[in-house]
Amino acid sequence: MRDITLKQIAETLGISITTVSKALKNYPDVSPKTRKAVLDLAQSLSYTPNSFAVNLRTKESKTIGLIIPEVVHHFFSNVINGIIDEAEKNGYLVIILQSNESLELEKKQVELLMNKRVDGIIMSLSNESNDDQHIKEILRREVPFVMFDKISKLIPCSKVIINDQKAAFNAVEHLIEKGCRKIAHIRGPVNPQNAIDRFLGYKKALEKNHIPFDPKLVYTCKNVTFDEGKEFAEQIAKEHPDVDGIFVITDLVAVGVLAYFNEVNIKIPEQIKVIGFSNWFMSQVITPKLSTVDQPSFEMGVQSFGLLLEEINAKKELHAFKPRTIELETGIIERESTLKK
Amino acid sequence: MRDITLKQIAETLGISITTVSKALKNYPDVSPKTRKAVLDLAQSLSYTPNSFAVNLRTKESKTIGLIIPEVVHHFFSNVINGIIDEAEKNGYLVIILQSNESLELEKKQVELLMNKRVDGIIMSLSNESNDDQHIKEILRREVPFVMFDKISKLIPCSKVIINDQKAAFNAVEHLIEKGCRKIAHIRGPVNPQNAIDRFLGYKKALEKNHIPFDPKLVYTCKNVTFDEGKEFAEQIAKEHPDVDGIFVITDLVAVGVLAYFNEVNIKIPEQIKVIGFSNWFMSQVITPKLSTVDQPSFEMGVQSFGLLLEEINAKKELHAFKPRTIELETGIIERESTLKK
Numbered sequence: 001m002r003d004i005t006l007k008q009i010a011e012t013l014g015i016s017i018t019t020v021s022k023a024l025k026n027y028p029d030v031s032p033k034t035r036k037a038v039l040d041l042a043q044s045l046s047y048t049p050n051s052f053a054v055n056l057r058t059k060e061s062k063t064i065g066l067i068i069p070e071v072v073h074h075f076f077s078n079v080i081n082g083i084i085d086e087a088e089k090n091g092y093l094v095i096i097l098q099s100n101e102s103l104e105l106e107k108k109q110v111e112l113l114m115n116k117r118v119d120g121i122i123m124s125l126s127n128e129s130n131d132d133q134h135i136k137e138i139l140r141r142e143v144p145f146v147m148f149d150k151i152s153k154l155i156p157c158s159k160v161i162i163n164d165q166k167a168a169f170n171a172v173e174h175l176i177e178k179g180c181r182k183i184a185h186i187r188g189p190v191n192p193q194n195a196i197d198r199f200l201g202y203k204k205a206l207e208k209n210h211i212p213f214d215p216k217l218v219y220t221c222k223n224v225t226f227d228e229g230k231e232f233a234e235q236i237a238k239e240h241p242d243v244d245g246i247f248v249i250t251d252l253v254a255v256g257v258l259a260y261f262n263e264v265n266i267k268i269p270e271q272i273k274v275i276g277f278s279n280w281f282m283s284q285v286i287t288p289k290l291s292t293v294d295q296p297s298f299e300m301g302v303q304s305f306g307l308l309l310e311e312i313n314a315k316k317e318l319h320a321f322k323p324r325t326i327e328l329e330t331g332i333i334e335r336e337s338t339l340k341k
Numbered sequence: 342m343r344d345i346t347l348k349q350i351a352e353t354l355g356i357s358i359t360t361v362s363k364a365l366k367n368y369p370d371v372s373p374k375t376r377k378a379v380l381d382l383a384q385s386l387s388y389t390p391n392s393f394a395v396n397l398r399t400k401e402s403k404t405i406g407l408i409i410p411e412v413v414h415h416f417f418s419n420v421i422n423g424i425i426d427e428a429e430k431n432g433y434l435v436i437i438l439q440s441n442e443s444l445e446l447e448k449k450q451v452e453l454l455m456n457k458r459v460d461g462i463i464m465s466l467s468n469e470s471n472d473d474q475h476i477k478e479i480l481r482r483e484v485p486f487v488m489f490d491k492i493s494k495l496i497p498c499s500k501v502i503i504n505d506q507k508a509a510f511n512a513v514e515h516l517i518e519k520g521c522r523k524i525a526h527i528r529g530p531v532n533p534q535n536a537i538d539r540f541l542g543y544k545k546a547l548e549k550n551h552i553p554f555d556p557k558l559v560y561t562c563k564n565v566t567f568d569e570g571k572e573f574a575e576q577i578a579k580e581h582p583d584v585d586g587i588f589v590i591t592d593l594v595a596v597g598v599l600a601y602f603n604e605v606n607i608k609i610p611e612q613i614k615v616i617g618f619s620n621w622f623m624s625q626v627i628t629p630k631l632s633t634v635d636q637p638s639f640e641m642g643v644q645s646f647g648l649l650l651e652e653i654n655a656k657k658e659l660h661a662f663k664p665r666t667i668e669l670e671t672g673i674i675e676r677e678s679t680l681k682k
Contacts (some may be wrong), residue, residue, distance in 0.1 A: 047623070063436070063457075077412045084412070084439050088446075088586050093453065095404070096437045098425050105429075112434065116404075255626050262628070282623035285567070285596050287603070 003085030043235025065113035074280040103128035120144035144311035158307040167330040188249040217309020229256020251276035288336035406454035415621040423642020444469035455499035461485035499648040508671040509542025521586030529590040570597020630679035644679035
């Protein structure tokens with residue numbers, strides 16, 4: 001059976017479309033008898049109001065857009081979970097788009113979401129993003145907007161972040177406390193703010209502990225993969241065999257580092273200690289278990305949706321809304337890969 | 342600036358709304374001068390046509406709905422990737438909803454998607470699903486519909502599956518070839534068809550190889566978690582210390598099994614061989630590396646969207662559409678956990 005319309009109900013019952021519409025909305029000027037007839041027929045025909053038509057009137061789509069660099073990623077899929085969970089509680093659907101770390105695709109997706117008139121957009125930038133025009137367009141059109149994790153500091157919108165610099169600082173100090181004196185850093189790509197901040201945290205921790213900073217000990221990921229971890233570990237072992245600690249941009253890459261050291265029988269943590277970032281699930285099941293920075297990813301999703309909803313509601317009620325930034329706490333999870341032996 | 346409307350453009354230029362609308366659609370009965378004025382103003386004001394209004398006319402939303410049990414799951418996130426990739430190529434947005442393995446939520450989500458008038462729905466059932474009423478409703482309303490992985494055999498719709506029984510049969514024969522003679526099975530929950538089929542494949546492989554089937558060697562997961570893997574491994578070691586092989590419903594649970602055996606120093610593969618299912622990423626980085634069944638998850642997403650699009654197009658052109666089932670090939674990936682030693 002095709003979807004049925006108000007018109008069909010009206011014709012079947014021999015009443016006007018207006019009456020059918022009013023009956024469905026419980027207007028008082030429809031007789032109880034007529035209302036019952038309409039509701040019964042609507043129910044028996046599985047009538048559902050056309051939500052697009054409803055949207056034209058209320059100007060709300062009850063959908064929000066979410067743009068993230070990739071779905072198959074422990075951190076992001078946990079954030080998605082947090083957002084979907086909270087959105088569902090509030091009656092919102094989430095349209096998820098994946099930018100595949102491509103600026104071009106990201107621009108197209110922002111455009112698409114605005115054309116679809118979503119009620120708001122939540123976004124984590126792709127690694128390629130260094131041109132903010134498409135983001136500024138979101139603000140110019142007054143679409144409620146929240147950035148999380150990979151943000152642009154220049155955009156005045158709500159944000160949910162961790163203090164990447166501080167978290168990285170603590171991770172490197174953890175290595176120093178465990179006795180490391182020559183510490184390499186496998187950093188993220190050049191553009192993303194969180195890669196920059198983690199690098200700065202690394203530098204600061206060295207400085208504070210009077211360990212000279214050596215740019216040759218910094219290796220830059222392009223794609224942030226397991227394979228890059230393996231390759232950089234090999235380079236470090238060959239170019240700087242006296243490195244005794246490595247701080248790695250994220251667990252996935254750190255697991256690649258461990259895989260290489262396991263292969264060539266370099267002992268972790270005895271010869272080199274390794275700490276990752278984000279606490280991926282696999283970090284607790286590999287050998288040796290990986291020390292890492294705990295990042296509250298689910299909570300990040302929950303808070304992002306919360307801020308977006310605040311802005312959506314403020315807009316609806318024509319209240320002014322002042323963007324806020326929520327900074328979530330991180331911690332060090334100590335496992336085998338940094339044990340003092 | 343708020344979104345602007347045709348009316349505002351018309352008022353600004355002192356022409357009718359109809360003329361503005363025709364100009365934007367390049368109708369020939371608008372003078373080139375007027376058309377240019379409209380297009381220039383529309384562009385300078387960042388006018389975008391209201392897609393909900395457009396939808397009312399074309400009856401297409403260019404969105405599809407995807408309902409899956411969980412996002413944070415290696416297999417499903419790869420399927421999502423395949424679907425999103427293919428949907429984007431064809432100009433469709435994907436609304437992802439997560440049922441959290443709950444039948445109640447799943448029902449609500451099917452309802453929501455139909456109210457949102459998506460052009461089609463792709464779905465993998467929750468483990469709780471054993472009541473098909475909400476699925477039958479999708480067919481009754483003639484919404485294009487594809488099921489993948491966790492399907493219901495009773496529903497006459499398009500499906501993308503693997504042959505779970507055959508894949509499980511091959512996995513268990515692999516253990517037998519490697520010398521196992523007393524093989525336990527950690528199976529999935531009672532309802533999902535794929536858990537049933539994998540169990541049947543296990544039984545058949547034993548039968549064919551004249552190994553008596555012992556129901557006491559079958560352990561049933563409730564939530565299919567890492568922790569359940571650890572618990573069942575402990576039970577198996579205590580109740581049946583002579584078990585020499587385990588076939589596990591999925592890698593996540595198998596990794597839990599390995600974790601327990603590592604803890605208590607039971608040697609894999611020397612004392613017990615273990616094979617998982619689905620080839621999760623972590624299976625190749627843990628110690629020992631886990632043998633598993635390769636399941637083409639990305640391809641499953643691509644094919645699911647392909648079938649859905651076929652049905653959407655057939656419906657649009659009022660052609661009859663006959664649901665099809667695509668069965669994808671699987672293979673055995675042999676790693677350390679089943680090595681013959």
